[in-house]
Amino acid sequence: MGLPVASVQQALLEWYRKNRRDLPWRRTDDPYRIWLSEVMLQQTRVDTAISYYERFIERFPTLHDLAAADLDEVLALWAGLGYYNRARNLHAAVREVAAAYSGRVPAEPEAFGALPGVGPYTTAAVLSIAYGKPLPAVDGNVQRVLARLCGVSEPVDRASGRRAVQDAAAALVPDDAPGDWNQALMELGALVCRPASPNCSACPLRAWCRAAEDGTADVLPVVQGRTAVRPVERLVAGIVADNALLFVQRPSEGLLAGMWELPALEAAPGTWPSPLARERALRGLLHELGVRVQGTLRFCGRTEHRFSHVEWRMWVYRCDAQGPPPAGLRAVALDRVLALPTATGIKKTLRLAVQQMG
């Protein structure tokens, strides 16, 4: 690699100890709390994660508290953070730790890494911070810093670029302060070696940085291609029965698994090219659900929601129904609907459906 490893380690660790942000999960050495913070920080900004973390810790101060909780309550506290599989996996993993390890988070990478939702990054981050294991944790921030520091020109989303970054990370992690080191790299990526306009003149690694030397900091890391976002059309039915809206539960696997939402049909763009086609399709769905529609279907509006790999393009309708809710549907009083803790993509449809009812 050609870097003077000891000097690089010393410079970055000194910088970190002076400049690190005071974050709630940095004031603890409890492996459970450190683990929770790492799960929340994946795909979530630090500012957003802080309030969620504090609410979680207040409600579930220990691993046993979280293990004993209902998944519904955990998901409700998670509502708005997105990527709900993180919460589901964490809950399952914590239960496994409570049952199989008497509540002590395992310190061995094989055991911890085998828990639901725990990948190589989480293993390295949690075990280095909580137990001082010298494992390199490479997230997006670290990948960017190391690709620039070492001048990695291969795409970091391809095997060769990934390997080059991983090798550099493994060579640099110090045995005596791996937790601080991993956090220092992440902190540098967040505060100084930012995606756009890295602040090289304030960087403790400037003296050894290939990208700063070559003037390539703005073009590294190279990313070859992102996965395309797949558009999906959805027809959403706001069914009102006896002053309540009817909800169905999503399948137990996949996107927003197990969450309650308004009944909907989903298909490729262009499947329902006209209002008539949409109404026919929706009436078919309502019939299948066993809903007895009273009167017409009314169009409430359109909305969109984008996930990492799918975009929902939605038409929201409402109708009135007779009789009690058919089996499998759950009624929620109209005045409670907007207070439900749920995913943003679902909430958008609720707002449209309820707005038309006022």
Ligand code: SF4
């Ligand atoms: S010198 Fe610049 S490009 Fe290199 S690590 Fe520091 S901030 Fe990033």
